[in-house]
Amino acid sequence: MPEATGARARQREQTRRTLLREGRRLFAAHGYADVSLSGIVAAARVTKGALYHHFDGKPALFRAVLDEVQEEVADAVAATADAEPDPWDRLTAGCRAFLAAATAPGVRRIMLVDGPAVLGWSAWREMDEANSARHLADALAGLAASGVLADRPVEPAARLLSGAMNEAALWLADPRAPGDPDAVWEALEPMLESLRASRGPDADR
Amino acid sequence: MPEATGARARQREQTRRTLLREGRRLFAAHGYADVSLSGIVAAARVTKGALYHHFDGKPALFRAVLDEVQEEVADAVAATADAEPDPWDRLTAGCRAFLAAATAPGVRRIMLVDGPAVLGWSAWREMDEANSARHLADALAGLAASGVLADRPVEPAARLLSGAMNEAALWLADPRAPGDPDAVWEALEPMLESLRASRGPDADR
């Protein structure tokens, strides 16, 4: 799919990718509001004509960038989680991987700060759900199916955990007073544990 | 303090309050980015000269609005919590009150969506800490002091809970697919319970 045969199609793809790359770099560094389209097209060595040929406007470019970021985070989480055989380890390892990925400089601001404000919370939530947050819900659903979790609905728990981890990521990567990773994890782990079935270590069945 | 004696001082206060009121209304309804200063001053029946006489610019006006909103939420939380004699009930009642206050139409978008993006996450966090989030940390600290909580540091737990509740508020008041309050609470309560000391219902001491 990324392959392009014609000379024109190849150039087109490269221009598009350059715009996404420079847009992401500038959005991450200065924030959505403080980045102008003029700045982006100058960094990409093209003009606004090119940008509007590829994207519908500034919010659309940001959305494409965010899509890329979300996919990147989701891939990192999935790769780490899938390496764990035990379902519970998959959950904890996935959470750790999320925190690591979401605190990356090219991710944090775009995904967690500007994302909801630019696209609106509902649209942002849909994207988040379709990507990284989905893995969390999946992991919880898997655990629930095997009786490890209390038989409460998993969706609310997944959302609250997602919110907690987003906040954790923002704190861990706070440029002013970054949080302590160990302290965060020691607060997060009991929250995960609280989801376990109250009936001893193994339920019937 | 709100009293003003001179005719000029009274007019000044009224203009300032009108700007804050209309600014808050428009920010809450359309979002920070989609509200122009022209729109605000037109709604307030003044001109930009008045606005810039009272505030340093658009972000400064927003910050003043957010300050008002935060204080309002903090007051509601404190009033509800303080009515409960039992420390643990103060925590849970305070959480419920926060969810109720944060989902209000004039609060949600300003405090939870645009706030971090406009002021930057660090500055937003400072304000949040100084207002509503402080009550959560205080409640946890009080419980920790009386041995009800496990003796882990309270700050990380407070932050994660704050993140979870912010997300919960956003979900509960989602205009597209609002969350179910009961489901949210049944997911949040176990998280709070998980903070309790692991030693039986009552620790030594």
Place this chain on the structure above:
DNA sequence: TAATTCGCATACCGCTGGTATGTGAAAGGA
């Protein structure tokens, strides 16, 4: 009542996101 203050209005500016149109090289047909 003359001088001063100051709350606000008026007029203006550079820049932004967005649009309408032009253009030249690559792709396609004879």
Place this chain on the structure above:
DNA sequence: TCCTTTCACATACCAGCGGTATGCGAATTA
């Protein structure tokens, strides 16, 4: 091969934005 069409992008332009400099008149003060 040459002509035509396509299309990726450049150029030129615009209304509206946040922000600034200045003017003004009523309330205050001396």
